[in-house]
Amino acid sequence: MQALQGAELGAFTFFASPLPHDVCGSNGLPLTPNSIKILGRFQILKTITHPRLCQYVDISRGKHESLNSVICRLYNGFCSLIHNSYLEWVTLSRRCVSLFSPSCHRYPSYLAPEVIAQGSFYLSEGSVVEAPLPSGPKADVWSVGMLLFELCAGRQLLQNIEISERLKFIITLGCMDDIVTVLAEEHGCLDELPDNVQTLLRRCLMFPPSKRPTPAQLLEEPVFVGVASLYPAYQNPVSLFSSSPRCAHLELPEDLNELCKGDGQDYLSERTVDEVYHLWCLAGGDLEKELTNKDIIQSKPPVCTLPNFIFEDGESFGQSRDRSFLLDDTTVTLSLCQLRNRLRDVTGEAYYPLLEDEHCGLPQSNSSTELSAASNLPLIIRERDTEYQLTRIVLFDRLLANPRERNCPLEARVDVPPLLRGLAWATLLGVEGDIQAKYDAIDKDTAIPTDRQIEVDIPRCHQYDELLSSPQGHVKFRRVLKAWVVSHPDLVYWQGLDSLCAPFLYLNFNNEALAYACMSAFIPKYLYDFFLKDNSHVIQEYLTVFSQMIAFHDPELSNHLNEIGFIPDLYAIPWFLTMFTHVFPLHKIFHLWDTLLLGNSSFPFCIGVAILQQLRDRLLANGFNECILLFSDLPEIDIERCVRESISLFCWTPKSATFRQHAQTAKPLSDGIGIGRPLAYYSSDYHDYPDLPNTDLSREPLKLSELKAEVSPRISSEDLIDLCELTGPAHFKTPVKRPKTVKTKILAVDIRSAEDFGRGHVQGSVNIPYGSACTPDGELLQCPATHLLATHKGRVIVVLSNIMKNAATFAAHLVKLNYPRVCVLDGGMNKMKSTGLLTVPSPQI
Structure with missing residues (x-):
């Protein structure tokens, strides 16, 4: 992406032809408006960059099928053929947009004869494959030839002739031996053109498509070789995800004060065009307002825009076609004064950020202090703050230059700038390598049985979004x-x-390859084995663990939902199968996934519980039927609150409590990376305890039937060791690593008999014998021992026993009494005996 340098942003508008409102496609759905079709096809123009070309930056839909486009205007021409005329290059860029719109909406003067011969037709969503192609490389070569000839002639071709006459003229060119000569005689400019230019035009304007060169062959013409020394050939930049070596060029001078010295230096011009335009919009830029102020877009009262009625006697009444709806080539310059004024207090240091380990010696400016305060504002405000977004974009631009940069996840914990969200997600997912080559090697054309289902699903997927609902979006x-x-x-x-x-x-x-690579990395991390042909066991295990998470964090809500029979199977499958993309719009998914990608595969459970807690009052007040209706049309969910509460729930959840057999085995996150450390964070890996005896302290897999029979989750012995901060006997040669968070509040409840408890127990645990605390039916009795639990309500309660059935029953009764954060030690005390960490009471003297 090119830097702004001395260029300016310009905007123009045009109207797409409206479609009839009473016509549907073969699939029974309304036809996609032409403006949305153009919007989708336009996107490829944004990827075309060259130091000598106007660059397309953005396009947006307005009222009445209008499209407002933004370009970066350059002040140097391509070669002497266009007489260094900036206006002519703007005209060329303007005409290029027609090449990416449906054939019946292009400039007829530039259409190839074979395209005109196809006639005008509308593409319907259900017949994209069967419809004739509106264009192709050879047809585009003809269009480029007409554009170049127009520039050489110094004026527009055939613009003063009626459309029907233009088409007739182009068709009749087919009987001419030398089309260029005919056109040149029409304009009297053939003698002024160099021979190599005439050769280029003659090759482009060959009437039979088979005789025209391809774009690659066209670039080999001598006319381009002649200017190669003055204008270096454009080379594709080395991709961020490429097998080629690359250098980020991140070297900074030793003295940053020298770098940032000079009030007159324009740091903004060193940023890329898309960054500047994004910041311009945040600073209050409005395309329609700019075009309206220049009378390019004219607003009229409704009474002045009545259609033209024709009565039975042939008399017409009403308004003729508004001239403002006709094409206007005027390009309006977008002033950057408001943006520069907004950023006037941003110092030069903000454009050259230092990373975490480089802060030493850097003076804090007033602006950086203000920006630090802005990081505490709500996310939606931060995303609209011009100064704040500038600093985040500049910082992430540097971080993303090196995908292995450790600070990227750390900064993503604060927020992710929307402009760079795509690359940031790819980095968090660990996408690397030559993804384009991998994607190109996949056969995406041969018919497969799934094609039909994909065709049915796509027109129903986030079709409120103009980009994804476009035909080009469907193709991608x-x-x-x-x-x-x-x-x-x-x-x-x-x-x-x-x-x-x-x-x-x-x-x-x-970048389809990057979209595919990200999805391929996302699914095994969060949806491992979800897409097996028989995924029933995977789904059932997932929902059972989710039920246990509801009971762990909100036992009152769990009890109510179980009583009315409103189980997760009835509402949560679309949540987890699509990671909430089926129930939330894209703008909420972006904020949700910014945090989701920082967590492990258990974080979606916390999101689900956080959603239920936002609906808690309504769920507790309603029965089964009302809850079904509530989830059939899910109420508005505050996503920022949901994310905030999900992080809190995640940090309160022992890591092994969400253990699943059907989960991808992943390495533990490094210290300081992720959304926050859950309880027993370091106990995820046995190697954190190198001096423990050779024993397995992790969770043991359970049969699905056994898992469903238990209300509370189980935790591993290694989690218990960490939660209780057991230092153990002398055989610990090195101290166990501890989280840097506040000391965990935990209560270990040993329900074995007093005799067994005296033979050895976990340090700090309390003894509430199962026999004296529970009836033969398992009901919890009110006794002094159980009163002790009430004083510790709110802590994480771990139930310890040698008999797992007793432990599960005791925990279930605590949940019925609305005790939160209740869990059971997996494997019981027998596992803990082998660790040598049990304490024996000192004998009484």
């Missing part, structure tokens, strides 16, 4: 989904996969 959806299905033969396509794909495709619309 189809290719990415098909690539995933083909490249994962052991898995199958389940409904919901399209919703999972949507966020990645939206953020990487012009």
Whole structure:
């Protein structure tokens, strides 16, 4: 992406032809408006960058099928052929947009004869494959030839002739031996053109498509070789995800004060065009307002825009076609004064940020202090704050230059700048390597049985979004989904996969390979084995663990939902199968996944509990039928609150409490990375206890029937060791690592007999014998021992026993009494005996 340098941003508008309102496609759905079709096809223009070309930055839809486009305007021409005329290059860039719109909406003067011969037609969603192609490389070569000839002639071709006459003229060119000569005689400019330029035009304007060169062959023409020394050939930049070596060029001078000295230096011009435009919008820039102020867009009262009525006698009444709806080539310059004024207090240091380990010796400026305070504001405010976003964009731009940079997840814990969210997610997911080559190697064209289901699902997936609802969006959806299905033969396509794909495709619309790579990395991390042909055991285990998480964090709500029979099977499957993309719009998913990608596979459980807690009062007040209706149309959920509470729930959850057999084995996160450390964070890996005897202290897999029979989750012995901060006997040669968070509040309840408790128990645990605290039926009795529990309500309660059935029953009764954070030691005290960490009471003297 090029820097702004001395260029300016410009905007223009045009109108797409409206479609009839009473016509539907072959799939029965309304036809996609032409403006949305152009919007989707336009996106590829944003990827075309060259030091000598105007760059397209953005496009947006306005009222009445209007489209407002933004370009970066350059002040140097391509070669002497255009007489260094900036206006002519703007005209060329303006005409290029027609090449990416449906054939019936392009400039007829530039259409190739074979395109005109196809006639005008509308593409319907259900007949994209069957419809004739509106264009192709050879047709575009003709259009480029007409554009270049127009620039050489110094004026527009055929613009003063009626459309029907233009088409006739172009068609009649087919009987001419030398089309360039005919056009040159029409304009009297052939003698002024160099021979190599005439050769180039003659090759472009060959009437039979088979005789025209391809774009690659066109670049080999001598006319381009002649200017190669003055204008270096454009080379694709080394991709962030590429097999080629790359250098980030992040060297900074020793004295930063020298770097940032000079009040007159324009740091903003050193940023890329898309960054400047993004900041311009945040600073109050409004395309429609700018175009309206220049009378390019004219607003009229409704009474002045009545249609033209024709009565039976042929008399017409009403308004003729508004001239403001006709094409206007005027390009309006977008002033950056407001943006520069907004950023006037941002010092030069903000454009050259130092990372965490480089802060020594850097003076704190007033602006940096203000920006630090801004990080505590609500996320939606931070994303609209111009100064704050500038600092975040500059910082992430540097961090993302090195995907292995440790500070990227650390900074993502604060927030992710929307402009760089796509690359940030890819980095957090560990996407690397030559992803484009891998994607290109996948067969996305051969028909497979899943094609039909994909075709049915795509038109229903986030179609409120203009980009994803465009035909080009559907094509990209189809290719990415098909690539995933083909490249994962052991898995199958389940409904919901399209919703999972949507966020990645939206953020990487012009990079299908990156969208595919991100989705391929996301699914095994959070949805391991969810897309097996028979995924019933995976889903049931997931929902059972979720039920235990509800009981662990909110026993009152869990008791009520179980009493009315409103189990997670009835509402939570779409949540987890699509990671909430089926129930939330994209803008909420972005904020949710910014945090989700920092956590492990257990974090979705916490999100689910946080959603239920937002609906808690309504759920507790309603029965089964009302709850069903409530979830059929899910009420508005405060996503920022949901994220905040999810993090709190995650940090209160012992790591082994969410153990699942059908989960991908992952390495523990490094210290300080992630959304926050859950309880017993370091006990995720046995190697954190190198001096323990050789014994397995982790969770043991349970049969699904046994797992469903238990209300409270189990935790591993290694979790208990960490939660109780057991230092153990002398054989610990090195201290056990501890979280840097506040000391955990935990109560270990040993329900064995007093005799067994006296033979050895966990240090700090209390003894409430099961026989004296529970009836033969398992009911919890009111006794002095159980009163002790009431004084510790709110702590994490770990039930210890040699008999797992007794421990599970005791924990279930605590949940019935609305005790939160109750769990059971997996394997019982027998596992703890082998660790040598049990304490024996000193004998009484």
